[in-house]
Amino acid sequence: MxxxxxxxxxxxxxxxxxxxLRAVEIVKREREARAAAEAEVASMRxxxxxxxxxxxxxxxxxxxxxxxxxxxxxxxxxxxxxIQAAQSQMETAQREREAAENQLAALxxxxxxxxxxxxxxxxxxxxxx
Numbered sequence: 001m002x003x004x005x006x007x008x009x010x011x012x013x014x015x016x017x018x019x020x021l022r023a024v025e026i027v028k029r030e031r032e033a034r035a036a037a038e039a040e041v042a043s044m045r046x047x048x049x050x051x052x053x054x055x056x057x058x059x060x061x062x063x064x065x066x067x068x069x070x071x072x073x074x075x076x077x078x079x080x081x082x083i084q085a086a087q088s089q090m091e092t093a094q095r096e097r098e099a100a101e102n103q104l105a106a107l108x109x110x111x112x113x114x115x116x117x118x119x120x121x122x123x124x125x126x127x128x129x
Contacts, residue, residue, distance in 0.1 A: 008016075
């Protein structure tokens, strides 16, 4: 069963047709695989862009947090300095109070001594009169 015009048999033609059909199937699968790969690449790029944006946002939040931490540290140091100054003033006031109490005690003793002398003098004057 061969055709006189082309010189190929039906079996050869069918074998060739099967090869062409397989080649078409392979090309079709490759195109589908390529389309799927391109879609996956596009999806990955979107995810990468979203992650890059999230990283940038996180970095900016970290920078803000660091700035806040530095400001808080500075404020804390200022408050500590104020506390130390207040403690120093309190210690000075305590020493001044103690000095005033000592002076008051000395003046009270002196007053008592003067009173006793005045009373003795008055008593001596009473005896003289």
